[in-house]
Amino acid sequence: EADYFSQGVAFYNFGFINRPTDPASDRSAFILFDNAYEGITHETRLVSTGEGRFNWIAGLFYTNQKTSLLFDEIIPGGDAIMGNLKFSRSVIPDSGYREDLASDYTELAIYGELGMDITDRWRASVSARVFNYEDKATQLVDDYATGGFNETVTGTVKVDGTAFYRFNTSYDLTPDILAYFTASQGYRRGGINAFRSFPGFELRPEAKTFEPDSTDNFEVGVKGLLFDRRLYIAANIYQINWNNPQSYRAQPVTPQDQFFELNGTFNAPDATSRGFEFNGRFKFNENWSVAYAAATTKAEWNETGVHCLYTTDNPTAPIANLSPTCTVRFKGGTLGGAPEWKQTFSINYSKTLDDGSSVFARLTGRILGEIQNDRCDNPEALCNALIYPAYTPLNYSMGWSGGAWDASISVSNITNERALVSIQGANARGNRDGLRATFTRPQTVSFNLSYKFD
Structure with missing residues (x-):
């Protein structure tokens, strides 16, 4: 079960959809879950002994999941x-709405990898996975209270002989430093939406189902040890080409109603994500060390694409004349969800005392840039996404360990910085129920004392 009070009041009170509840009864609305899962998964893998210049892996994978x-x-x-x-009698007493996303999924795959030591310093490997799958899906939506949606949609998504590949090569620049390059592919299966047609508004085929999407991933980097192995570094640049990406979509309960919506998925235009990552550690001596890591990323749509729900919509119309039931992703629109830059650092001290006990102290911090919490599909228009502000939380800890005893004290968020990190309800529901914001944890001091019994 899960609490559903705020949405229960909003969706079922007499002032909103004319289906009265009893606000003075102290009976809170709730969600009753009845999820089910059964299945079988089998994998057989053969691996070479590792002797000689060549190594290999071969395998068979099967799964059936209901x-x-x-x-x-x-x-x-x-x-x-x-x-x-009530428009219809519910299966469960007092239910105003029921939803069931069911699937019978079967997959059979074979895979293999071949690796080779080209020289004593140069290695390479190539791998492939070939698979078939069939997903028999059923999506049931019963809006007993309003009749907005009462639909059972069934469909089968089937793929035969799909293959994806991976290639990796690395070269030892020195005994302690190597450079590498990796090219790989990823895959996510498609599915069906529980959308429905209305009189005069027939669903387009691309609204009923969504196709698989895939990624082409490229990474080149270097990692290793320097200065008598006191300095460790790892750095890479990467690019992810996202093909036919799945993105969220919604259908209003009627073509004229843009308030209540049923969630679904559609295939958006291709997108690209690029970034750089760095990780380093330096040990000054046996007591002092520092660490630093940084990453930057940017993801955006590669092209402009239009997706419409109904056959009466014209996806080739000028953007300004598109139906409200069409959605547009513009080239250069950003995907959001991660800071453009994020960094972490630490200063560490540890020492073993003459009596055999040990002490430590550590200062850590994160530098997080602004985060766009949703897509901004049009780079030329005002973005409706929220921007979480940048913040830099600092933490400190110190402790002692001796024999069976351990003691430590820590202070998190030393500066007591209050930063917004998440918000829920930034939509039509939020306009009714209010927003729920989550902030960083306030300054917290904690003490730990433990004893290990024999």
């Missing part, structure tokens, strides 16, 4: 309160 993600929105006393106002 899942049902079922939930009901329960309004205690709802049947008696709504009575004949």
